[in-house]
Amino acid sequence: MSAVEYALELDHLTKDFGGIVAVGDVNISVEKGMIYGIIGPNGAGKTTIFNTITGVYRPTSGDVRMFGQSIAGKPTHEIANLGIARTFQNIRLFGNLSVYQNVFTSCQHNMDYTFLDGIFKSKKSRHQEAEAHELCMRLLQNVGIEHVKDQIADNLPYGMQRRLEIVRALATKPKVLLLDEPAAGMNEEESAELSQVIKYIRGAYNLTIVIIDHHMDVIMDVCERISVINFGRLLTTGTADEVQKNQSVIDAYLGVED
Ligand code: ATP
Numbered sequence: 469m470s471a472v473e474y475a476l477e478l479d480h481l482t483k484d485f486g487g488i489v490a491v492g493d494v495n496i497s498v499e500k501g502m503i504y505g506i507i508g509p510n511g512a513g514k515t516t517i518f519n520t521i522t523g524v525y526r527p528t529s530g531d532v533r534m535f536g537q538s539i540a541g542k543p544t545h546e547i548a549n550l551g552i553a554r555t556f557q558n559i560r561l562f563g564n565l566s567v568y569q570n571v572f573t574s575c576q577h578n579m580d581y582t583f584l585d586g587i588f589k590s591k592k593s594r595h596q597e598a599e600a601h602e603l604c605m606r607l608l609q610n611v612g613i614e615h616v617k618d619q620i621a622d623n624l625p626y627g628m629q630r631r632l633e634i635v636r637a638l639a640t641k642p643k644v645l646l647l648d649e650p651a652a653g654m655n656e657e658e659s660a661e662l663s664q665v666i667k668y669i670r671g672a673y674n675l676t677i678v679i680i681d682h683h684m685d686v687i688m689d690v691c692e693r694i695s696v697i698n699f700g701r702l703l704t705t706g707t708a709d710e711v712q713k714n715q716s717v718i719d720a721y722l723g724v725e726d
Pocket of ligand 1: 485488489490508509510511512513514515516517
């Protein structure tokens with residue numbers, strides 16, 4: 469039997485802000501290839517977890533490992549280069565650029581030709597740009613937004629803007645994709661389509677995906693394992709079924725009186 473490989477491990481992860489424990493002693497292990505959910509009420513610490521994984525914050529204590537290697541406290545660009553990409557709760561697109569241009573700028577992450585190569589249109593620059601174009605088109609197709617590639621990002625319906633964010637993240641060729649509330653603001657139909665997209669890209673791009681969201685329909689549909697946090701602490705980890713039946717989870721969401 470082969471040993472389990474973990475794409476991401478939070479090991480006693482703690483982050484406090486001047487005495488406020490946003491994340492306290494959280495242990496989470498995400499197997500390679502899994503779609504993993506982290507849920508919890510408002511202010512539970514979910515975004516702080518993503519910010520600590522991606523190097524926005526240095527953990528106060530504990531460790532973050534990617535494929536067994538510690539990445540805690542590394543700068544964000546180094547962590548991105550190691551293969552972690554993310555989307556944001558508040559959509560971050562170049563609103564006045566076209567859909568295609570938004571994706572192409574992300575593809576530049578993979579290019580390494582020099583300024584002079586670009587000026588003189590060297591073979592290297594032409595080759596890398598052709599590759600980037602091919603990747604852009606394939607990603608737009610895979611996520612079902614190639615028909616709007618020439619539209620200005622700001623003019624897209626909300627659900628498509630969120631998909632475009634996912635395409636931009638995929639264009640950096642990540643191994644681990646972190647989705648921060650990808651279904652926020654989506655209607656039922658858009659959420660259902662998003663679930664399909666998430667399942668598809670996991671297989672097509674050999675990804676490990678971690679999602680934080682309030683939308684239980686998406687989380688329960690796509691996540692094989694879910695961790696629930698409340699006030700920065702891990703309440704429980706389990707399958708969608710196990711988590712939904714867990715009394716401490718029900719209490720955290722519905723609120724209990726002392
Ligand atoms: P939501 O679902 O509302 O986005 P969340 O689960 O993502 O919430 P966080 O944004 O991680 O929660 O916040 C967790 C706690 O840490 C909150 O009490 C928040 O006020 C606090 N916090 C987050 N970032 C900072 C910061 N930079 N400085 C001080 N406190 C912070």
